[in-house]
Amino acid sequence: MTQEKTLSHVNQHGEANMVDVTDKSVTQRVAYAQGNVLMSPKTLSLINNQQHAKGDVFAVARIAGIQGAKKCSDLIPLCHPLMLTKVQIDFATLEDESGIRISAMCKLAGQTGVEMEALTAVSVAALTLFDMCKAVDPSMTINGIQVVEKLGGKTGHWQRKEAQAS
Amino acid sequence: MTQEKTLSHVNQHGEANMVDVTDKSVTQRVAYAQGNVLMSPKTLSLINNQQHAKGDVFAVARIAGIQGAKKCSDLIPLCHPLMLTKVQIDFATLEDESGIRISAMCKLAGQTGVEMEALTAVSVAALTLFDMCKAVDPSMTINGIQVVEKLGGKTGHWQRKEAQAS
Amino acid sequence: MTQEKTLSHVNQHGEANMVDVTDKSVTQRVAYAQGNVLMSPKTLSLINNQQHAKGDVFAVARIAGIQGAKKCSDLIPLCHPLMLTKVQIDFATLEDESGIRISAMCKLAGQTGVEMEALTAVSVAALTLFDMCKAVDPSMTINGIQVVEKLGGKTGHWQRKEAQAS
Amino acid sequence: MTQEKTLSHVNQHGEANMVDVTDKSVTQRVAYAQGNVLMSPKTLSLINNQQHAKGDVFAVARIAGIQGAKKCSDLIPLCHPLMLTKVQIDFATLEDESGIRISAMCKLAGQTGVEMEALTAVSVAALTLFDMCKAVDPSMTINGIQVVEKLGGKTGHWQRKEAQAS
Amino acid sequence: MTQEKTLSHVNQHGEANMVDVTDKSVTQRVAYAQGNVLMSPKTLSLINNQQHAKGDVFAVARIAGIQGAKKCSDLIPLCHPLMLTKVQIDFATLEDESGIRISAMCKLAGQTGVEMEALTAVSVAALTLFDMCKAVDPSMTINGIQVVEKLGGKTGHWQRKEAQAS
Amino acid sequence: MTQEKTLSHVNQHGEANMVDVTDKSVTQRVAYAQGNVLMSPKTLSLINNQQHAKGDVFAVARIAGIQGAKKCSDLIPLCHPLMLTKVQIDFATLEDESGIRISAMCKLAGQTGVEMEALTAVSVAALTLFDMCKAVDPSMTINGIQVVEKLGGKTGHWQRKEAQAS
Numbered sequence: 001m002t003q004e005k006t007l008s009h010v011n012q013h014g015e016a017n018m019v020d021v022t023d024k025s026v027t028q029r030v031a032y033a034q035g036n037v038l039m040s041p042k043t044l045s046l047i048n049n050q051q052h053a054k055g056d057v058f059a060v061a062r063i064a065g066i067q068g069a070k071k072c073s074d075l076i077p078l079c080h081p082l083m084l085t086k087v088q089i090d091f092a093t094l095e096d097e098s099g100i101r102i103s104a105m106c107k108l109a110g111q112t113g114v115e116m117e118a119l120t121a122v123s124v125a126a127l128t129l130f131d132m133c134k135a136v137d138p139s140m141t142i143n144g145i146q147v148v149e150k151l152g153g154k155t156g157h158w159q160r161k162e163a164q165a166s
Numbered sequence: 167m168t169q170e171k172t173l174s175h176v177n178q179h180g181e182a183n184m185v186d187v188t189d190k191s192v193t194q195r196v197a198y199a200q201g202n203v204l205m206s207p208k209t210l211s212l213i214n215n216q217q218h219a220k221g222d223v224f225a226v227a228r229i230a231g232i233q234g235a236k237k238c239s240d241l242i243p244l245c246h247p248l249m250l251t252k253v254q255i256d257f258a259t260l261e262d263e264s265g266i267r268i269s270a271m272c273k274l275a276g277q278t279g280v281e282m283e284a285l286t287a288v289s290v291a292a293l294t295l296f297d298m299c300k301a302v303d304p305s306m307t308i309n310g311i312q313v314v315e316k317l318g319g320k321t322g323h324w325q326r327k328e329a330q331a332s
Numbered sequence: 333m334t335q336e337k338t339l340s341h342v343n344q345h346g347e348a349n350m351v352d353v354t355d356k357s358v359t360q361r362v363a364y365a366q367g368n369v370l371m372s373p374k375t376l377s378l379i380n381n382q383q384h385a386k387g388d389v390f391a392v393a394r395i396a397g398i399q400g401a402k403k404c405s406d407l408i409p410l411c412h413p414l415m416l417t418k419v420q421i422d423f424a425t426l427e428d429e430s431g432i433r434i435s436a437m438c439k440l441a442g443q444t445g446v447e448m449e450a451l452t453a454v455s456v457a458a459l460t461l462f463d464m465c466k467a468v469d470p471s472m473t474i475n476g477i478q479v480v481e482k483l484g485g486k487t488g489h490w491q492r493k494e495a496q497a498s
Numbered sequence: 499m500t501q502e503k504t505l506s507h508v509n510q511h512g513e514a515n516m517v518d519v520t521d522k523s524v525t526q527r528v529a530y531a532q533g534n535v536l537m538s539p540k541t542l543s544l545i546n547n548q549q550h551a552k553g554d555v556f557a558v559a560r561i562a563g564i565q566g567a568k569k570c571s572d573l574i575p576l577c578h579p580l581m582l583t584k585v586q587i588d589f590a591t592l593e594d595e596s597g598i599r600i601s602a603m604c605k606l607a608g609q610t611g612v613e614m615e616a617l618t619a620v621s622v623a624a625l626t627l628f629d630m631c632k633a634v635d636p637s638m639t640i641n642g643i644q645v646v647e648k649l650g651g652k653t654g655h656w657q658r659k660e661a662q663a664s
Numbered sequence: 665m666t667q668e669k670t671l672s673h674v675n676q677h678g679e680a681n682m683v684d685v686t687d688k689s690v691t692q693r694v695a696y697a698q699g700n701v702l703m704s705p706k707t708l709s710l711i712n713n714q715q716h717a718k719g720d721v722f723a724v725a726r727i728a729g730i731q732g733a734k735k736c737s738d739l740i741p742l743c744h745p746l747m748l749t750k751v752q753i754d755f756a757t758l759e760d761e762s763g764i765r766i767s768a769m770c771k772l773a774g775q776t777g778v779e780m781e782a783l784t785a786v787s788v789a790a791l792t793l794f795d796m797c798k799a800v801d802p803s804m805t806i807n808g809i810q811v812v813e814k815l816g817g818k819t820g821h822w823q824r825k826e827a828q829a830s
Numbered sequence: 831m832t833q834e835k836t837l838s839h840v841n842q843h844g845e846a847n848m849v850d851v852t853d854k855s856v857t858q859r860v861a862y863a864q865g866n867v868l869m870s871p872k873t874l875s876l877i878n879n880q881q882h883a884k885g886d887v888f889a890v891a892r893i894a895g896i897q898g899a900k901k902c903s904d905l906i907p908l909c910h911p912l913m914l915t916k917v918q919i920d921f922a923t924l925e926d927e928s929g930i931r932i933s934a935m936c937k938l939a940g941q942t943g944v945e946m947e948a949l950t951a952v953s954v955a956a957l958t959l960f961d962m963c964k965a966v967d968p969s970m971t972i973n974g975i976q977v978v979e980k981l982g983g984k985t986g987h988w989q990r991k992e993a994q995a996s
Contacts, residue, residue: 007212007223009298016226016726020750022692022771028520035308046173057173059391060182062514063575064243067399070571070579073734075237075290076297077230077727081734081747083579085609086518107520111749115304116297123289123308124241131242131282132175134313138281139326142201142289142311147304160305182394186418188360188439194852225723228846229907233731236903236911239402243395247402247415249911251941252850273852277417339544339555341630348558348892352916354858354937367640378505389505392514396575403573405900407622408629409562409893413900413913443915447636448629455621455640456573463574463614464507470613470645471658474533474621477640479632492637526686557889560680561741565897568737568745581745583775584684605686671876671887673962680890699972710837721837724846728907739901739954740961741894779968780961787953787972788905795906795946796839798977802945803990806865806953806975811968824969 009078018078024111029152031106033118035145037129038099043137047100047129048093058091061102061128065089068124069106072117079116084108087117089125102126103148113155115147175244184244190277195318197272199284201311203295204265209303213266213295214259224257227268227294231255234290235272238283245282250274253283255291268292269314279321281313341410350410356443361484363438365450367477369461370431375469379432379461380425390423393434393460397421400456401438401449411448416440419449421457434458435480445487447479507576516576522609527650529604531616533643535627536597541635545598545627546591556589559600559626563587566622567604570615577614582606585615587623600624601646611653613645673742682742688775693816695770697782699809701793702763707801711764711793712757722755725766725792729753732788733770736781743780748772751781753789766790767812777819779811839908848908854941859982861936863948865975867959868929873967877930877959878923888921891932891958895919898954899936902947909946914938917947919955932956933978943985945977 011017039047047057069087073079086107094101104121106114126142133140149159177183205213213223235253239245252273260267270287272280292308299306315325343349371379379389401419405411418439426433436453438446458474465472481491509515537545545555567585571577584605592599602619604612624640631638647657675681703711711721733751737743750771758765768785770778790806797804813823841847869877877887899917903909916937924931934951936944956972963970979989 006302007298008301009226010222014222016222016723016730018730018751020771022749022773056176056180056182056391059388059514060175060243060395063392063395064241066514066516067572067575068241071237071241074731075230075234075241076294077226077731078294078297080749083581083747085520085578087516107518109520115300116293119293119296119308123293126311127282127285127289128242128244130285131244132173134281135174136172138313138316138324140312142285143309145292145308145311146306147300150304158304182391182398184398184419186439188417188441222723225720225846226727229724229727232846232848233904233907240399243399246417249415249913251852251910253848273850275852338634339630340633341558342554346554348554348889348896350896350917352937354915354939388508388512388514392507392575396573400573403569406897407562407566407569407573408626409558409897410626410629412915415913447632448625451625451628451640455625458643459614459617459621460574460576462617463576464505466613466645467506468504470648470656472644474617474643475641477624477643478638479636482636490636554889557680557886558893561890561893564680564682565738565741581747583686583744585682605684607686670966671962672965673890674886678886680886720840720844720846724839724907728905732905735901735905739894739898739905740958741890742958742961779964780957783957783960783972787957790975791946791949791953792906792908794949795908796837798945799838800836802977802980802988804976806949807973809956809972809975810970811964814968822968 016078021080021111026109026111027152028109029113031113031115031118031150032148033115033122033146034101034103034148035122035126036094036099036101036143037126037140038097038143039133039140040137041098043133044098046136057132060132061125062089064128065104065121065125069117069121072120075120076116080112082108082110084117087121089121100129113150113153115150119145119147182244187246187277192275192277193318194275195279197279197281197284197316198314199281199288199312200267200269200314201288201292202260202265202267202309203292203306204263204309205299205306206303207264209299210264212302223298226298227291228255230294231270231287231291235283235287238286241286242282246278248274248276250283253287255287266295279316279319281316285311285313348410353412353443358441358443359484360441361445363445363447363450363482364480365447365454365478366433366435366480367454367458368426368431368433368475369458369472370429370475371465371472372469373430375465376430378468389464392464393457394421396460397436397453397457401453404449404452407452408448412444414440414442416449419453421453432461445482445485447482451477451479514576519578519609524607524609525650526607527611529611529613529616529648530646531613531620531644532599532601532646533620533624534592534597534599534641535624535638536595536641537631537638538635539596541631542596544634555630558630559623560587562626563602563619563623567615567619570618573618574614578610580606580608582615585619587619598627611648611651613648617643617645680742685744685775690773690775691816692773693777695777695779695782695814696812697779697786697810698765698767698812699786699790700758700763700765700807701790701804702761702807703797703804704801705762707797708762710800721796724796725789726753728792729768729785729789733781733785736784739784740780744776746772746774748781751785753785764793777814777817779814783809783811846908851910851941856939856941857982858939859943861943861945861948861980862978863945863952863976864931864933864978865952865956866924866929866931866973867956867970868927868973869963869970870967871928873963874928876966887962890962891955892919894958895934895951895955899947899951902950905950906946910942912938912940914947917951919951930959943980943983945980949975949977
């Protein structure tokens with residue numbers, strides 16, 4: 001309980017603190033994250049038609065997301081460098097809103113979790129979708145970036161409560 | 167109108183297409199973007215108290231966001247390399263929800279707009295806040311990443327409609 | 333003539349020498365480069381069928397090549413950092429051999445030529461094709477990477493002699 | 499046999515697919531690759547004389563190749579990040595043609611092979627040689643980049659058939 | 665003794681040589697390094713007052729140092745890529761001179777020592793302090809960058825002789 | 831005078847502040863920096879003998895320094911991305927102490943000075959020398975990193991007072 005009240009990335013003097021994972025055991029870790037890019041129905045239709053023809057919009061965003069996951073520790077100052085063994089990015093049309101759902105899964109056998117890598121993959125894929133459509137629709141919004149589920153490590157299995165409903 | 171129906175980053179064969187900006191004139195360009203990190207009131211209070219003491223949480227996220235803006239063309243495949251002349255990141259407590267508003271401004275004299283740089287700055291700052299608080303609050307959500315306003319270039323002044331209200 | 337006998341990137345003491353381009357005038361520069369990935373007919377057919385369905389093999393290699401062009405000065409020690417305004421990568425099936433021809437075009441208004449950027453784009457796209465097919469065909473060969481044509485700068489228009497025939 | 503007909507880096511929907519190596523065992527892996535830079539006899543003589551004096555041309559290309567090997571997963575989208583334990587680059591004058599043979603060896607104890615790292619080392623060293631000689635000889639060609647031999651992993655020892663003769 | 669007379673990073677032909685660590689055992693390794701930024705008393709007072717208020721000068725330099733440690737193998741050609749498990753940076757006011765002492769500690773379980781990572785962390789933090797104060801005091805000097813202590817690996821515990829006195 | 835009392839890289843709230851150079855005029859700028867690596871006479875003799883034979887130690891450090899200068903804005907958070915037009919690194923044996931003097935010159939036509947690039951070039955070259963000799967002499971010290979002279983920009987010509995004497 002007291003433990004819950006401490007920001008692990010800031011030490012007792014309020015200084016940035018990279019968590020020491022030297023003595024944590026190596027276990028298989030998986031994290032799932034997701035996020036949405038909301039856009040006008042016209043833009044959505046352009047992307048989806050594009051996809052039926054050649055699929056390059058999603059292909060570019062997928063590659064950007066995978067590359068982004070690998071750059072996570074270069075982007076986020078207190079993240080540890082990791083050797084990801086798998087990154088997967090999927091796209092789906094949202095049902096309730098006009099937009100695209102981006103899902104990412106990251107995996108490795110290591111000493112620390114990979115949720116930041118999964119979130120970075122989603123964010124970079126979302127920014128890339130935005131970039132490719134911004135001339136048509138500059139009012140898009142990136143929404144709902146969150147961790148959905150994680151497995152492995154000391155905390156074991158964690159699942160976002162509203163994950164089923166979202 | 168017809169022009170509006172084309173994705174500029176995909177050519178007529180559906181292939182990824184880096185827009186040719188060689189002949190665009192060099193003008194001063196500014197872009198403003200924003201995004202929110204929603205969190206539990208307890209987490210928000212931890213960050214804000216932290217901030218009153220030493221401020222390192224926001225300091226780390228600010229630096230990460232500035233560095234992220236500079237990495238934009240490395241992260242987003244079809245972005246052009248740019249020489250930003252100014253990046254600014256600000257943080258504020260949200261009034262209606264429990265969370266932090268991140269605002270970014272990017273500026274340069276160049277041949278292409280800097281909204282992707284501002285969006286990247288917001289995204290990386292948001293991911294860094296998430297990283298620093300995730301041990302306490304793994305259910306945070308990054309929301310509402312969008313361009314608020316841009317100036318310069320052929321399109322001139324553009325402002326998001328709901329920007330005043332948000 | 334005597335000038336032709338000097339390696340510009342090594343000074344008179346045999347030391348690595350970054351050419352000083354401070355006083356060179358800014359002109360529009362374009363460079364075209366190409367290269368081939370030779371592979372078994374079976375592999376070629378796999379890629380081409382893939383391409384007809386969804387095109388991801390070429391899409392990944394195209395993105396990798398564009399990103400590679402932007403990283404040129406990070407990869408090649410004596411290259412100057414540049415702000416490319418356009419990178420384009422195309423793929424075609426070779427007619428005389430079993431393989432893929434990769435063509436790249438790079439463009440900018442700057443003080444130095446962009447042939448190294450175009451060659452880097454071709455090389456990274458070729459390595460990516462290799463990576464994606466190596467489980468099927470580890471004996472592929474990357475061949476014929478060369479500059480085809482360049483325009484702009486003090487030397488003006490240069491065209492490879494055998495370029496028409498190749 | 500059926501297995502041979504699948505591109506491992508594209509899934510059944512034609513989408514880019516990073517191979518999951520989480521469960522592959524850690525074994526010592528070595529890969530050898532090579533490539534040639536063909537040039538005019540005059541250019542070759544300039545490099546070789548240079549080398550006798552101070553050797554900087556090869557020294558720069560060697561460093562570039564080693565650094566390139568370390569950047570492999572940043573350049574090639576579906577490559578896994580790896581921790582190379584050894585990279586070696588050698589140069590030799592070709593006997594049958596006017597040019598330089600570049601050989602690279604990469605090594606690590608890991609879950610995936612290092613042939614892409616060795617090929618990247620050769621490619622970046624070749625591009626660097628090209629860059630250093632291009633003012634003298636813009637018609638050079640980079641040829642014959644291929645894997646020569648690899649050891650370790652499930653496939654064990656693999657050797658290119660014509661490797662002995664080349 | 666004879667062994668002491670060889671530069672391990674240059675082979676018998678005088679060529680750059682990345683040490684092969686494939687067969688070295690994985691042990692826990694720690695390295696401590698330090699360095700000083702000497703400045704005018706007025707500049708020191710500006711930084712320290714700043715620090716009492718909000719601390720951003722040290723916060724920025726700390727983040728830069730941590731990120732620098734992670735980039736070590738990208739900066740120093742013959743360094744191996746490593747997965748640091750902990751980087752810590754501390755700042756203190758020098759007692760005998762007008763300036764700031766920067767101390768860094770790096771840690772991992774791996775096959776090679778981390779003193780270069782610790783030295784890089786100190787150097788980048790020092791350069792960042794310099795950058796932030798250079799408008800006020802362009803005559804600052806970065807001094808005394810050295811390894812203080814290292815543990816782990818074949819050489820075991822090593823401590824700089826004058827470390828106690830400095 | 832009052833102006834001298836402000837840290838330009840921290841704003842009035844103590845937050846990290848990237849200086850806005852959008853409206854600064856483009857002028858030719860040059861900066862010279864230097865630093866020393868102090869080592870035992872035995873180590874110095876190893877490097878110098880090495881240098882007479884093949885020179886790879888200095889060649890590697892020179893390349894690392896040039897590449898380091900190009901990475902300056904990636905390493906130092908509040909530095910602007912720049913397009914250097916020339917980087918030069920020189921080495922000399924110190925006369926009064928046992929060690930190597932590293933000198934760097936950086937140049938560009940731009941909106942901001944290049945002293946941080948020159949200091950980064952010196953620092954990375956020094957770290958590389960250290961890395962290559964550390965197995966022989968782990969007690970080396972990097973000393974006296976400072977700006978020697980800068981030209982261009984609003985401040986015009988600035989020269990370090992003791993520069994002549996050092």
